Amino acid sequence: KQEVTQIPAALSVPEGENLVLNCSFTDSAIYNLQWFRQDPGKGLTSLLLIQSSQREQTSGRLNASLDKSSGRSTLYIAASQPGDSATYLCAVNQAGTALIFGKGTTLSVSS
């Protein structure tokens, strides 16, 4: 059974710092991996989707990498801003199944 783990559970940084969020999964046979953002009381917003054949994806200040063989993904946020404060969730998609989520990393960026 696929299990997804995100470390750390919470992270506080000052504005301007670069930071890395980690995601690991136990079964490397995945279609793709998706990173989401969730603001308090809101739904999930997709940030980046990495196909199993890809190594990384970039969108603005966000860069997500995927190492399928080791069961790891990272989300890199450059020059963090207070508006980046939210919970970031990693989810893996295995063939024939739905997205399996980690419990998320709650990020707080102080000005």
Place this chain on the structure above:
Amino acid sequence: DAGVIQSPRHEVTEMGQEVTLRCKPISGHDYLFWYRQTMMRGLELLIYFNNNVPIDDSGMPEDRFSAKMPNASFSTLKIQPSEPRDSAVYFCASWGHPNTEAFFGQGTRLTVV
């Protein structure tokens, strides 16, 4: 498209009452998912449909929970009878294909007192 639409946004009900949550997926999306989110357990998959057919309902916690998708544009999740431990945020999501992004609704916050 207005995205995935869920109703109601908030529901407060008494223990023992029937609760029905509703979802309208994005037009053209063949997959629909129901998730439940709690602080303790995070996001848990309850059930998902492909082309209106339930594919995996192994996440449905008890027989009190049931889900239907009578057509491509509508799904319901019903809890009967509801219990306080069912209190959570319930999300509906859809995607067109497993290799594309999943889109989530805003969720229904259910409180059972």
